[in-house]
Amino acid sequence: MASEAVTILQSSGFFSGLSDESLGRLEAIARIVSFQKGQTVFRKGDPCPGLYVVAHGAVRIYKIAPNGKEHVLHFAYPGMTFAEVAVIGGFECPAYAQAMEDTRCALLPQRDFCRILEESHPFCLQLMTSMAAWVRHLVGVMEDIVLRxxxxxxxxxxxxxxxxxxxxxxxxxxxxxxxxxxxxxxxxxxxxxxxxxxxxxxxxxxxxxxxxxxxxxxxxxxxxxxxx
Amino acid sequence: MASEAVTILQSSGFFSGLSDESLGRLEAIARIVSFQKGQTVFRKGDPCPGLYVVAHGAVRIYKIAPNGKEHVLHFAYPGMTFAEVAVIGGFECPAYAQAMEDTRCALLPQRDFCRILEESHPFCLQLMTSMAAWVRHLVGVMEDIVLRxxxxxxxxxxxxxxxxxxxxxxxxxxxxxxxxxxxxxxxxxxxxxxxxxxxxxxxxxxxxxxxxxxxxxxxxxxxxxxxx
DNA sequence: ATGCGGCCTTGACGTGGATCAAACCGCTTC
DNA sequence: GAAGCGGTTTGATCCACGTCAAGGCCGCAT
CATH class of the missing domain: 1.10.10.10 (Winged helix-like DNA-binding domain superfamily/Winged helix DNA-binding domain)
Known part of the structure; x- marks a missing residue:
């Protein structure tokens, strides 16, 4: 069902401004993946499978301290992405991800995604500003915790x-x-x-x-x- | 002294992998700016002047809570950059920056810098991976504070x-x-x-x-x- | 119905780190 | 070298939040 992938991508702020051409390229590489409530999407240290876009459900991305304490970095709801940073930076998964409900995602596999990034300049620009917004959000969360x-x-x-x-x-x-x-x-x-x-x-x-x-x-x- | 700007840029991990051509374009827009110890580089809410690359000295980037408490997000030493995220995302300065010592920086003004970003795809790609690394670092700092x-x-x-x-x-x-x-x-x-x-x-x-x-x-x- | 297992709430208590206060540096400046 | 000033150290005390424990609620499975 290729059209489902397109619908998911379009629903995401991350990709909403893209041209039909860019969308088409992403559609070509997208896979649909599903997870049951409670299922682990990936673990810290796993090779990064690619960029996920949530269609339905919810995913929590969290870290675990040596002493067992958890901390939830963020929650990914429909339209939101996760693992972008690991994909772009080319590192392994820096955190754990777990489905909080039955969840359906589009997965853009790392290698294909990076190839498109290298080929499409507009896409690259778009992604850059999205990343900047993401950093700002992260800093905001950090400041909430530290200053309040x-x-x-x-x-x-x-x-x-x-x-x-x-x-x-x-x-x-x-x-x-x-x-x-x-x-x-x-x-x-x-x-x-x-x-x-x-x-x-x-x-x-x-x-x-x-x-x-x-x-x-x-x-x-x-x-x-x-x-x- | 145009060559000084080039030297500064080359010394920075952010720009070290660039072609001579890209470096030349950056050199053309770079300005050298100096700050005395204790001087404020910019304040939260200021329009973002551009991307700074530290040549000598040190700068601290910090936020202030409503109650007056400060938190230092990071320290920028020679070779390091700051305000990249605001430049790329196009928002105002999200934090305060102050020279901890007499400091000399290369400043790549926002508009010129963004123009180069739009024109140069390799540069864009390079910057993207630098941003990803920066996000990973940020998350690491956050986890240190929360989990330890x-x-x-x-x-x-x-x-x-x-x-x-x-x-x-x-x-x-x-x-x-x-x-x-x-x-x-x-x-x-x-x-x-x-x-x-x-x-x-x-x-x-x-x-x-x-x-x-x-x-x-x-x-x-x-x-x-x-x-x- | 009954039992069970998450989640949420409330209370009593303990503690890590903040706050307040004082003294001691190593400087610069006069 | 005296005085002043920021940074660092140490001690005494405080308090916001964590921990431990118990009970209530609700959905689910038997």
Whole structure:
């Protein structure tokens, strides 16, 4: 099903600006791969299979410390890519990847992908700016962790991930235990932090999976370091 | 002095693999800029002047939290570049940059640089792999901070930055207070951590600026999470 | 229904590293 | 050489967050 690959690629911000010609070349090399919930996509140290574009489901990319502690670098949802950096840099997989749900991806194999990069200058340029945006995001995550306390990190996350841009409740896109891990907190601390924000009247927690932002400005203050 | 720019560019890993033709084009747009010790190179939010290549001196790139806390993202020494990502992505300066010593840089102005990127495919490819390496480095720093305790971070830093690859003492490339900040520690905690490593016989501290690694394997164990 | 196994919450308690404070350098400057 | 100043060290104390433990909730399988 070649057309499925094209649909997936087009849905991704990474490839959306490409010409039909470039898309056609990518389509020619793309393979569709599926993973069951909980299945490992690749392990740290594996040779990098290529660049993945998520079509359905969700994947978490994480590292494991020598002591067993995990840290989730990021979550890849439909339209998002992962393993780009290893593909482009030509190194082995720098982290673990695991499907959080049944997941379907387009896979652009490393060698073919690099060949296209070498042949297509516009594609190269496009990818470069995408990488720059990715670096900026990464630095942002790092700064969240380093410069903010628990409440600040949670507030920042809520602000960034509220799809409603307002006062409707929305469901958290991930399990709280994964969110806690991503923010470098324990799930206990995350739970307590949510409660403190709710007690302060900044958010409402209708149930375990949903959040409503009651006071965006106050939440922004907390993200900027104001005490709860 | 056009030749000075070429020398600087060639000394940088970022540009070392380029053809004479590409180098010539960069030389044509390069300007030499100097900063006195302590001088600000740019501030967060400034329009990005271009890509800097350090010739002499050292620059620290850092962020400031709303509460005033600083975090040093990285140190740019001779041969290293900074502000590449903002140039390529076309955003404003995402951080502060300050000369730690009297410093001389080549500056490749944003617009000219981007024009060359658009015209030269080999250059684009080269830059892409440099960016990938840079991302990997960034993720490494982030993982150090998130997954290791104070002793682990310091041990990891020492292992990575020991130029002697052995048992000779070497001078720390930066002030301890800046190092502490980079590792997300206070200088007090860094001082105490050095002492603990020295008491454990893993390192020797002949004076405040120098370190000698006595037991590389033991230090590696600490970096992997073993208690001191 | 019943049991079971994740996930989430809440409480009590412990601790790594921050903070506060003081003293000691090695400099530069007068 | 006295005074001043940043950087470093050390000690005493504090606190945000982790750890440990227990209980509640919900979906799923028997």
């Amino acid at each position: 306390d628990a409440a600040g990190r949670v507030a920042q996350f809520l602000i960034r991930s509220d799809p409603t841009d307002g006062t409707a409740a929305f469901v958290l896109p991930i399990l709280k235990k994964d969110l806690a891990n991503h923010l470098n907190l324990t799930s206990e601390t995350l739970s307590r932090t949510f409660r403190r924000l709710a007690d302060a009247g900044l958010i409402d927690l209708p149930d375990a999976q949903r959040v409503r932002i009651l006071n965006p400005d106050g939440l922004a203050d907390v993200a900027q370091g104001s005490p709860v | 305790d104070a002793a682990g971070r310091v041990a990891q830093f020492l292992i990575r930055s020991d130029p002697t690859d052995g048992t000779a003492a070497f001078v720390l490339p930066i002030l301890k207070k800046d190092l502490a900040n980079h590792l997300n520690l206070t200088s007090e905690t860094l001082s105490r951590t050095f002492r603990r490593l020295a008491d454990a016989g893993l390192i020797d501290l002949p004076d405040a600026q120098r370190v000698r690694i006595l037991n590389p394997d033991g230090l590696a164990d600490v970096a992997q999470g073993s208690p001191v």
